[in-house]
Amino acid sequence: MAWLWLIIGGLFEVGFTTTLRFVDGFRNVPWTIAFLVSVGISMALLELASRSIPMGTAYAVWGGIGAVGTVLVGILFFNEPAALVRILLIFAIVAAIAGLKLTA
Secondary structure, X not given: OHHHHHHHHHHHHXXXXXXXXXXXXXXXXXXXXXXXHHHHHHHHHHHHHOOOOOHXXXXXXXXXXXXXXXXXXXXXXXXXXXXXXXXXHHHHHHHHHHHHHHHO
């Protein structure tokens, strides 16, 4: 169950990095609230998962999910470049996350 919480927490990390794009110096209240809620949920789930998963592994997986997810959101929704090198590096992050899970 800890891995499920960690994955969901990583997805909420994608949520808070995406909403951060719209907070406008924290003047845009709805997006700021969405950001704060996403951060709170993401951190709470990371903490919950790290009770059973070694913290270094949990943090690396959580951060990797957030990083990969944020890059994908940028490519799919914000016209960020999808160069071959970026895609290969995303696969490298995913491979590293899978390796950490297998060794935890």
